[in-house]
Amino acid sequence: MFSLLAQITWKQWRVHRLRTLLTLMGIALGVAVFFAVRTANLTLISSLTLTIEKLAGKATLQITGGEAGFPEAVWDTVRDTPGVRVAQPVIEVIANTAFEDEGNLMVVGVDMLGDSELREYQFDEEGTEIADPLIALAQPDSILVSRIFAEKHNLKDGDKLPLFTSQGRKDFIVRGIIKPAGLGEIFGGQIAVMDVFNMQFVFNRGRNFDRIDLMNESDVTVDELQKRLRERLAAGIEVGRPASRGQGIENAVSAMRIGMTVASFVALLVGVFIIFNSFSISVNQRWKEIGILRALGVERPNVQRMFLGESVLMGIIGSALGVVLGFFFAVGAERVMSDIASKIFGYVATQQPPVFRWDYALTAFVVGVVTSLIGAWLPSRAASRLNPIMALHNIETRQRENVLGWTRMLIGAAMVVSGLALIRFAPARVKLDIQYGYSLLMLFGLILLLPKLTEWIARLMRPFFDRLFGSEGLIAVDTMILSPRRTSATVGALMIGLMFVFSMGAYVRSYQQTVSTWMDRMINSDIIISATEMARSRTYHFSEDLSKKVAGIPGVKRIENARIIFVPYADDSIAIVSLETEGWFLRVKDVIEEADSDKARESVIAGEGILAARNFAARYNLGVGDHIRLNTPTEIFDRPIVGIIEDYTSEKGSIFMDRALYKRYWNDSSVDIIEVNLEAGTNANAIKTEIQRVTKGEHRAFIYTNSEYKSWVLNLINGFFVLNYMQMAIAIIVAALGIINSLLISVSERKREIGVLRAIGGLRSQIRRMILLEASAIVIVGVLIGALAGLLNTYFLVRTASIMIGGYTVPFRFPIWIVIASLPFALIIALAAAWWPARKAVNLRVIEALGYE
């Protein structure tokens, strides 16, 4: 029995080759995105971790102290701890060379005399005239570079390598070239090694280290040593294995992963619709065949099994395609993600080819097959319930599809309403997965409503199309109305794709506007000097010397130094924004909410209290009067919140404190941003040029006027949303596939009708118009329903997701122009998608079509 049914299925596939292919692509794309997201994420994490591991060398434990580092005294404590065999201090800085075309260079500072016990420095023999490079490194201007880097810049031993340091531009002398293995291949070979004590000076680290790498004695276990060290060190200093640091990075970039996972879910859902559509049509077309099979004695369950078996087969083939395709997607996605990781989060990846994981592939497979089964379930059930007598009876008109009833309508409406209510009233601290459930509830409600909504809108459109396009328009709309299943499956695919596009677009827009308004309030110094052109630089900073230089320029009234670091807080991290608050409060007014503004200001300036960002307060349920305790490299930091402010520095939350307070606890005098305020009547551009002149060739500094700075920030935000744009593109491609699929089916299903039209005098051009109009009609309905779904989902994003993932309160806005602007695009895509089906329809052989049973 099975082989017979399989044979019938195979025949069907061959006859409807294009449809089969499109259906397969529907699954394949969904699976591809699903697989690519996981693979890209894994690749990103592992390439970030790889950097850590290669840098760690043979170290079994690492001591870290957050971004600001920790005092040298820690090194003494560690060395004195029994069980420590080697302990070596490290400083890492992503610096910039003064070479014209060169970007970043990772400079690792180590204590050269002791470090070779931990890390292997395989020096190139040729050209190394210095007998012992390690001794040469005792000279403060020495630097070792990787061979990759040396070859790129034609550097030999003794050559000069100019670097921008916190002390300005400095020339270093190459005194050794490291082989491209281990240390020498990190960061694509963009790596150099320097003396750690020299680095403290040139990169303004005071008497701090970033890290201590250590090895245990063989008589102590790593765990035991870790415990001993833990007891001896201040709470803000962490002791861990090198491998475990990858986890921290994963947390930091989690917002990206969550976004991508949602996109893959959208793609899969669209896949369900494509399968559903394809199988509904298949059942409809094979109406008679099913009747014959039933009459010949094939039982109901076997008919259903035949279709389900077909869907499983589709699922398997589609998933296989999807995994292959996904692997290629992963390459692109990983590139974007690691770009964001470095631009926004400041992490460095050692680029790697994507990692193929069998378990991911297997999961993707299962997901693909299940998707396919879900899509085929209803159609296959319909097939098995077919009345064989009816099917065999030679009725001329196609069977009318039954339109879904009012019960389903009511259930759908109830689901949408309860989804909305949950979003509105549910508490914010519910787990994210559950919150996504609200959105899903609305979505499934809408799916239940789809057939009726589609029918209503189509009926509204009928007179318009009739008037505008004549009989072709009429037939186009009628075809939609009379095939509610096919139409709503296509509209459904479109709806989900567009919902995603609209709500993301709306969210991005609202977010940008919010940040824009916020910046207008908060950012009002005339010139802003940043240490990086990216969102932040974790390792490279200015020293206060530069600020003093800038302050001395005539026309500059006052400068303020700002430093932003991330510190661990309650299993996650938060940003500390430290400012010279006295000056800051002079220019930024009325920012403190929920407290007596004057008192709060005094308290912050005096270093007695801090300000908390609204997102931080909301996230951890804190308010004015609550104390914030933080571990620092020195002692426990403990200050009350004296006011709440609106801030968009980090989606994880931020607190504001006076710079003096920060310096005291974190032992860190570095500067990330210099805010420059000018004397009244001074030309900002002239001063900017002057600052550029002062810093040129000396400092790597990015100087913006106020408006330049704001547009630069908006640009950065856009960069973060690149991922979302990719997701939108995928959603659109999948939806377009749905349209092509549906129209092709529509054409092959209506061969006879088209033949009749041609026989009674329909020109080819009129047939073409009809198909194109049908595509347009579907798209118009899809855009309208997609707008509705988008509206609902925007509400969800703004209410729930933004608090949970983004951490920001973004006002609800749904710019209707997104919908209007998308219509022409959607129409163009639809018309392009309809081109091939229309061609098929036009070239139909009329005589055959008329005789078509």
Next chain:
Amino acid sequence: MMIQLENVTREYGDGKLVHALDGVSLTIDRGERVAVMGPSGSGKSTLLNLICGLDEPTSGVIRIDGADIAGLDDDARTRLRREKIGMIFQTFNLLPTLSATENVALPLRLQGLSRRDAETRANSMLGKVGLAGRSSHRPDELSGGERQRVAIARALIFDPPILLADEPTGNLDSHTGEEILTLLDNLHREYNTTVLMVTHNEEAAAYCDRVLRLRDGRVVKEEVVKATRLGG
């Protein structure tokens, strides 16, 4: 004369050729009614398809109303059909999504008439075929005989000089078939359409002026009928 064929041949296939029509010559005058009879596969449908321009002859000349249609392109042949030839089929071939009125109005609308004008004329045409009360019904709400009446109304709505019918009663019971033939007879009196009708039914042939008998793509016999109904 209305329809003229000169030595028309239509071959199918590349290797082993099938001569669906093999050197057929015939002339049909304006207002004449001709029945085409013959066993299955004898080339009856092929003949009709060639005349209405849905198919092209391998060789020979076909003239409709004096004009040779051999050299025309698809659009021109479609226009010819649209203006001069109404067609009825064994399986009715109505569009299932459209109401009776909309089906009947279709040819006019394809010619560019406004919906209102087209449907007014369609409704009066439906009256003539005896379906005044059923204009808003869809095909699946109509009986076989009623569907064929709709098809006839659609074929004659633009007053074509030629009506081609391929076994118009083939899917109907004999009583309903009789009704359809009577209807066609009445309409012929009103419009004086030239009719070419394929049929298996000798009684149906009796409604015609002349019978062509085909076999293996050739005209084997032509006979003039004394139209029994008229005479009776």
